[in-house]
Amino acid sequence: MGDEDWEAEINPHMSSYVPIFEKDRYSSGENGDNFNRTPTSSSEMDDGPSRRDHFMKSGFASGRNFGNRDAGESNKRDNTSTMGGFGVGKSFGNRGFSNSKFEDGDSSGFWRGYRDGNNSEASGTSRRGGRGSFRGCRGGFGLGSPNNDLDPDECMQRTGGLFGSRRPALSGTGNGDTSQSRSGSGSERGGYKGLNEEVITGSGKNSWKSEAGGESSDTQGPKVTYIPPPPPEDEDSIFAHYQTGINFDKYDTILVEVSGHDAPPAILTFEEANLCQTLNNNIAKAGYTKLTPVQKYSIPIILAGRDLMACAQTGSGKTAAFLLPILAHMMHDGITASRFKELQEPECLIVAPTRELVNQIYLEARKFSFGTCVRAVVIYGGTQLGHSIRQIVQGCNILCATPGRLMDIIGKEKIGLKQIKYLVLDEADRMLDMGFGPEMKKLISCPGMPSKEQRQTLMFSATFPEEIQRLAAEFLKSNYLFVAVGQVGGACRDVQQTVLQVGQFSKREKLVEILRNIGDERTMVFVETKKKADFIATFLCQEKISTTSIHGDREQREREQALGDFRCGKCPVLVATSVAARGLDIENVQHVINFDLPSTIDEYVHRIGRTGRCGNTGRAISFFDLESDNHLAQPLVKVLTDAQQDVPAWLEEIAFSTYIPGFSGSTRGNVFASVDTRKGKSSLNTAGFSSSQVPNPVDDESWD
Numbered sequence: 001m002g003d004e005d006w007e008a009e010i011n012p013h014m015s016s017y018v019p020i021f022e023k024d025r026y027s028s029g030e031n032g033d034n035f036n037r038t039p040t041s042s043s044e045m046d047d048g049p050s051r052r053d054h055f056m057k058s059g060f061a062s063g064r065n066f067g068n069r070d071a072g073e074s075n076k077r078d079n080t081s082t083m084g085g086f087g088v089g090k091s092f093g094n095r096g097f098s099n100s101k102f103e104d105g106d107s108s109g110f111w112r113g114y115r116d117g118n119n120s121e122a123s124g125t126s127r128r129g130g131r132g133s134f135r136g137c138r139g140g141f142g143l144g145s146p147n148n149d150l151d152p153d154e155c156m157q158r159t160g161g162l163f164g165s166r167r168p169a170l171s172g173t174g175n176g177d178t179s180q181s182r183s184g185s186g187s188e189r190g191g192y193k194g195l196n197e198e199v200i201t202g203s204g205k206n207s208w209k210s211e212a213g214g215e216s217s218d219t220q221g222p223k224v225t226y227i228p229p230p231p232p233e234d235e236d237s238i239f240a241h242y243q244t245g246i247n248f249d250k251y252d253t254i255l256v257e258v259s260g261h262d263a264p265p266a267i268l269t270f271e272e273a274n275l276c277q278t279l280n281n282n283i284a285k286a287g288y289t290k291l292t293p294v295q296k297y298s299i300p301i302i303l304a305g306r307d308l309m310a311c312a313q314t315g316s317g318k319t320a321a322f323l324l325p326i327l328a329h330m331m332h333d334g335i336t337a338s339r340f341k342e343l344q345e346p347e348c349l350i351v352a353p354t355r356e357l358v359n360q361i362y363l364e365a366r367k368f369s370f371g372t373c374v375r376a377v378v379i380y381g382g383t384q385l386g387h388s389i390r391q392i393v394q395g396c397n398i399l400c401a402t403p404g405r406l407m408d409i410i411g412k413e414k415i416g417l418k419q420i421k422y423l424v425l426d427e428a429d430r431m432l433d434m435g436f437g438p439e440m441k442k443l444i445s446c447p448g449m450p451s452k453e454q455r456q457t458l459m460f461s462a463t464f465p466e467e468i469q470r471l472a473a474e475f476l477k478s479n480y481l482f483v484a485v486g487q488v489g490g491a492c493r494d495v496q497q498t499v500l501q502v503g504q505f506s507k508r509e510k511l512v513e514i515l516r517n518i519g520d521e522r523t524m525v526f527v528e529t530k531k532k533a534d535f536i537a538t539f540l541c542q543e544k545i546s547t548t549s550i551h552g553d554r555e556q557r558e559r560e561q562a563l564g565d566f567r568c569g570k571c572p573v574l575v576a577t578s579v580a581a582r583g584l585d586i587e588n589v590q591h592v593i594n595f596d597l598p599s600t601i602d603e604y605v606h607r608i609g610r611t612g613r614c615g616n617t618g619r620a621i622s623f624f625d626l627e628s629d630n631h632l633a634q635p636l637v638k639v640l641t642d643a644q645q646d647v648p649a650w651l652e653e654i655a656f657s658t659y660i661p662g663f664s665g666s667t668r669g670n671v672f673a674s675v676d677t678r679k680g681k682s683s684l685n686t687a688g689f690s691s692s693q694v695p696n697p698v699d700d701e702s703w704d
């Protein structure tokens, strides 16, 4: 279902509730009684630890977002703000909040949050104030300037739909970086790569540089000031890991096919890789005792200096499959210890499509390089550019980066590419599709970047549509090797997949029913749009289900907070757009729910791969809407069948009735539905549904 329909569903709520906000706003005002009428009894406010509180603290109009600077006051404020934020209770029908005191608190909380936000260090710097606000709630939520004036923008917001938020509305830090407001048009503003983060010209001496300025522009809106907290430095934290699951040993039964000439033989054990002692120690400390199939094949290939395109199921250890041999090479070649330099020339460059993923890869690189002189650095959008530069100039052997930030830093001449020996594209099909492909092409034509003959290029993903494989050839030496572990584009078999027929208007009810049954087990709920993510997250919190959300309209600080709250179990439900579909490795995610199915089958495979990782089992439940998802029936049946899952009869019927000639149904029973395109076979993902072919509805996400 499109956004339109969905908005139509909530519009009635909007129309009935906006006036209430208006009333509160004008009758109480920021200096009004409501502000002072915060409930005195914590029991009135705190069901808790309140689920709503969790949610709000996690970044949704959290106390912090409301400019909550005083730790001593934080609880009270959080609660207040939370409820305030959930003044939304009214707008959503106020289910469960019949207590009038609560409703008082509700509006007072709102105003308190509003005021706090505006009184913060950065008060006034973000006129949209949005910073004290829960973004969806335009109707008066923290919109105003300190003097409560309405401005045209505010009016637009008020009429723009309760959840039809425009990006700038999200905010809530009020803690010094209010100037990050997304009201800016700079690169942090969510523009999906290539749209408005950077426009890169195709010619001229500095054609690789950011033309629009992106983050570096002084004229493109407020600067981003967020500096992510440094990760813990103690050894225990560095090597913290989760246990492999009961199906880890079953990986051995997965068939692997290697194509290309003169492939080195696979190794069976870490010892056979002949890595140096420090690396072996780190592998042991990471809890790795046995290689996964993709590691068995990729490690010797990379050690042999060959280019590689590797496709293996989600959660099967692709990150270590490239990091370990690269580090082994570096150690063997005698890497020069990093030292301060204005221009750093890393030996290894790893790019990935999302900020969270690139950060995760960095943490893995830091773990495996522990105790060596190799220094890994991570840079990504949504954070202060100066911070990225400071990280780099201190020394950089392995640079983990999102494309936008990378190009910015290259443009600033802080990174030279001359020494690049290893170029890794993780989630390579995503990195080469319509969204990031042009930028990757720019990257390899940047001055100094060694030609493909001179560098080793490695590509990894769980999905590799045929046409993307063809594009990839431009990046790889002609004799690259192709490793297919199991089915290219296939789903992980450790994920039990269920597809339910649920119409758009029954989805919320069904979701709540499922989540109540699930209890506190960690669950990711995928929706198709950013505003829907906000809406569903808010709705769940109202249903007293601790929820947070991650999507491209949230500040990076909020994204990280949300992920942190989800990881630690504080908020066991994470509502996400596809920005969280790929690569994220979060312990104990037992369930994935596709509230909305994605538009492509590849995306489906990645999404459900957030559970059932590393031999653990997981469950995925997908709501199939007959109005909008029929195009997915055919590839879905194939993915289910290949993963030996039950296929509902109704789904098969739809698949049959929407049969697309050319879809390789005959490959259904094959072990390799898709193989190295150099063999000329057709791919699983060529049924018109691969991500490169279908415009991604979240392509306006601020992924990197």
Ligand SMILES: Nc1ncnc2c1ncn2[C@@H]1O[C@H](COP(=O)(O)OP(=O)(O)OP(=O)(O)O)[C@@H](O)[C@H]1O
Pocket: 241, 242, 244, 287, 288, 289, 290, 291, 292, 295, 312, 313, 314, 315, 316, 317, 318, 319, 320, 461, 462, 582, 583, 584, 585, 609, 613, 614
């Ligand atoms: N040989 C191993 N032994 C034990 N654990 C491993 C091994 N290899 C990888 N892991 C762990 O398995 C988890 C999944 O690995 P990783 O994130 O690299 O998977 P992936 O294949 O890249 O998944 P995705 O396709 O979702 O990106 C990680 O927690 C990682 O530390």
